[in-house]
């Protein structure tokens with residue numbers, strides 16, 4: 430017997446703390462047959478029927494499994510940190526769904542608070558005129574050079590270590606004294622916000638979970 434297509438929710442879960450989860454996200458996961466996401470993401474929800482955890486290496490196959498389960502008639506919540514549309518899984522899930530002929534009208538995206546938004550809020554930045562950039566998963570970060578001197582604040586997800594990114598900017602002639610704020614592990618109990626100069630940041634260690642804010 431052929432079952433009707435189910436539904437896929439691509440859900441932004443915010444920067445990490447459950448305080449930033451939307452009620453819509455909680456309610457949707459609760460009524461879903463499956464929750465697909467990192468262990469850290471799944472742990473934010475107390476009421477989950479079936480879980481499909483993934484790590485980075487298995488990301489694609491796990492997302493494919495999620496789409497297949499939806500094609501078999503299940504309701505599947507795919508959890509994405511922050512907002513799914515900013516360096517999240519949105520495009521990947523859409524591509525897999527198209528490949529598997531899963532109907533777009535059965536896919537709903539629920540926005541979440543992006544780490545970028547929380548960084549802007551913590552730094553009191555109105556970010557509508559900021560250079561918003563993501564280098565996550567990218568090696569080439571040259572795109573930052575044409576905008577770094579355009580007079581606006583730059584808010585970026587670094588591609589690699591924050592210190593390497595700062596060093597890249599120094600190597601490309603950006604002034605040592607530029608004000609930089611690094612927002613690390615936002616919303617977690619060990620959140621750290623460090624305001625310093627580009628030169629100091631190039632000589633400091635941070636974890637990978639950072640947003641870097643570079644002032645003009």
Ligand SMILES: C[S@@+](CC[C@H](N)C(=O)[O-])C[C@H]1O[C@@H](n2cnc3c(N)ncnc32)[C@H](O)[C@@H]1O
Pocket residue numbers: 444445509510511512513514515516517542543544545565586587612613614615616617637638639640
């Ligand atoms: C795969 S991207 C996901 C971004 C996410 N979609 C968003 O809107 O925040 C992962 C990167 O986002 C940033 N990030 C995610 N959560 C963060 C947090 N709580 N604090 C600081 N940076 C965070 C880090 O740069 C991390 O390497």
